[in-house]
Amino acid sequence: EIADAIAGALADGPLKGKHVVVTSGPTHEPIDPVRYIANRSSGAQGTAIAEALAALGAAVTFVTGPADAARPRGVHVIEVETARQMLEAVEGALPADAAIFAAAVADWRVTQAADKKIKKDASGVMPMLDFAENPDILARVSQMKEGRPALVVGFAAETNDVVDNATAKRTRKGCDWIVANDVSPETGIMGGSENAIVLISSEGAEDWPRMGKVEVARKLAARIAEALA
Amino acid sequence: EIADAIAGALADGPLKGKHVVVTSGPTHEPIDPVRYIANRSSGAQGTAIAEALAALGAAVTFVTGPADAARPRGVHVIEVETARQMLEAVEGALPADAAIFAAAVADWRVTQAADKKIKKDASGVMPMLDFAENPDILARVSQMKEGRPALVVGFAAETNDVVDNATAKRTRKGCDWIVANDVSPETGIMGGSENAIVLISSEGAEDWPRMGKVEVARKLAARIAEALA
Incomplete structure (x- = not known):
């Protein structure tokens, strides 16, 4: 705590006086008390970004799903589980100068999670689950009529046609x-x-050479500082 | 490693010469390269059981899904992700004197996990997923005609009617x-x-008082040693 406070006070960088919201990690969407749907995300990249922004002097609100990565230091951490909780935490953290949505948010949730464990019966048929689309945090904040952060950054984890898919995503959101x-x-x-x-x-589209997640975070934080200057 | 070897050599207890297979943790069932279905399980209880059995001299094969808990020491660890991989690892580890199935295995898997990330379209409708029932590792080993472990122990994580549900499960499996x-x-x-x-x-049904997971593990390991004596 003391070390964090000192680090914060020393970080008299280009983002001093700026507030940045960073989301990170997966969300978990409950099916019943013991089962859930999740995205693979260690939270490593989002954590590194939060630390890099804080090192440049930003006040960072870090909204994280249940991630394995150790929580970043020198930032305000809010822990959530579901996409809806993440949206609520982000909206509560605004206004901000920039919002960096690095979390791997589940696109769908089970409409009515069971409050008791769903029992497997002898039929071999899975009980029907109704799915609903989760709120789109990136789109919602990007399209705010009032109080939109000056810079909104989304992430796209793709397995094919990376540039085409990501370019379309930028326009859509x-x-x-x-x-x-x-x-x-x-x-x-x-x-x-x-x-x-x-x-x-x-x-x-600007290709960056393959590098460590900490280096990606520093490079991105520097670009954010330029954009907000 | 050396500490483990010494611990193993010192563990000249009632389970010396016995081989026990322990499963632990959740399984993750992929939906596509970035999404999966999981059970909540830290692996803490299974890990404690493996260590308690090893402390009584057993040779332990520990088959674990992707769990947060640190891996137990002094045992042979096999890491798996899905229920089908867990079954394969268990079958490969037999014969054993006892098998303790502490893992929280997913009941269902997605029949054909997508090899590319499923894209959300504008319809708001979730792509149809076909589910298949996973192999029932506990039932399969319990009902082996040849080479069945002398003692097969299952776990039941219940949210209601604990004794009734668990008693029925014992008979069924x-x-x-x-x-x-x-x-x-x-x-x-x-x-x-x-x-x-x-x-x-x-x-x-025998009610145990509420106690730490390590104490549960020691008590259970002592009962297993009695049963195999």
Whole structure:
């Protein structure tokens, strides 16, 4: 705590006085008290981004799902489980100068999670589950009529046609940048320590060389500082 | 490694010369490269059981899904992800004197996991997923015609009617004991450090007082040693 406070006070960088919201990790969507649907996400990239922003002087609100990665230091951490809780935490954290949505949010939830464990019967047939689409946090914040953060950054984890999919996503959501990467199993990126980024903006697609997730975070934080200057 | 070897050599207890297979943790059943269905299970109870059995001299094969708990020491660890991989690992580890199935295995899997990330379209409708029932590892080993372990122990995580559900499960699966517990959210047992067990056997239901998961493991290991003596 004391070390964090000192680090915060020392971080007199280009983001001093700026508030940035960062989401990170997966969301877990309950099926019943013991089962859930999840996305694979260690939270490593989002955690590194939060720390890199704080190191440049930003006040960071870090909204994280149940992730394995140790929580970042020197930031305000809010722990959530579901997509709906994440949206609520993000909306509660605004206004902000920038919002960086690095979390791997589940697209769907089970409409009515059972409050008792669903029992397997002899039929071999899975009980029917009704799914509903989760709120789209990136789209909702990107399209705010009032109080929209000056810079909204989304992430796209793709397994194919990375640039095309991510470019279309940027337009569809209305965000400023998309940080896209290829998470095909053969890249070893998911759960690994490296990342290979394409940054999509109104200027087009910018390929970054493969580098560690901490280096990606520092480079992205520097670009955010430039954009907010 | 050396400490483990010494611990193993020192563990000249009542289970010396016995081989016990222990499963632990959740299984993850992939939907596509980034999404999966999971059970909540930290692996804490299974890990404690493996260590307690090893401390009594057993040679332990520990088959674990992707669990948060640190792997037990002094045992042979096999890491798996899905229910089908867990079954394969268990079958490969037999013969054994006892098999303790503490894992929270997913009942269902997605029949054909997509090899590319499923894209959300504009319809708001979730893509149809076909589910298939996973192999029932406990039932399959309990009902082996040849080479069945002398003692087969299943676990039942229940949220209601604990004794009735667990007693019926014991009969249905054909195992010797069921270690049943109430994992309703209000008990704080799931993800916590304590457990409240009912041990179901042919003798009936035996209530254990609420105690730490390590104490549950020691008590269970002592009972297993008695049963195999």
